[in-house]
Amino acid sequence: MTETAAPGVDRAIYPMPVFVTFPVTDLTASTRWYEALGFVVLATMPRPDGTDALVHLRRLRHQDLLLVPGSPTPGPRVSFAAGEEDLAGRAARVRRAGGAGSVEGPVDTPWFTRDLVATDPDGYVVVLTAPRLDDVAADPAWNATVTGSLGRRPGGS
Template structure:
């Protein structure tokens, strides 16, 4: 979780998991993720009339979002988790705030030794960028508790 991935890959690969969002305004949502949250638009699939039927967005490998236009209830309650590095969180927060159109909360430290940036897109879907806190900033008690639980589960 500490390494910085290479440039965003435009490779087409089998995705072990991905998120699909149905959104009221496709252009607005794609703009939010691309210009506000550092995703790329990998490709667009046209519908029968030529209008976009699906846009494939990507940030890092296996951080893929498929966006489709349509009527859907607001995305409240949905959270998408995405890995980031500590060095990226402040810049992502600043970029999303400058872009506007959604909400930005953080980055802030969590009790489980991560630093999280929570952003909500114009359709109400939430993306949480999570980075592992630096060694000197981690809670030793939490680490000890997790190590003890791992030993317990392994029967040791």
């Protein structure tokens, strides 16, 4: 498994407040796919027989993803902050890496983020999302709407 650069990756071992675990059909292929998406291999844990039991991947601090051999169970999308990363460049790297899986975008959202939607070879959907801060600052009406919605429950209560 190769290592690729990721923006600001923190290789410290610390208690993870939250992480995602994906059972995957091909640990090696999935690891390569996530490396193209900007994750780095933090650790690979072996089973007693020496085969790989778990690959611990990380993008930024507290953005940990564990891959384990097993039957895929895709569910809801998982979003990771992309920070200042060039998402168009990241999409191009994923596309160049080839293999199964896909990437859509990046696209701008109505809530002023730029999102890259990546579907891995097992069907898991990971979204890298970056704020469009210049656009937020330029839209005082949107800022007022967001500020007015703070603490409001669905249905207007």
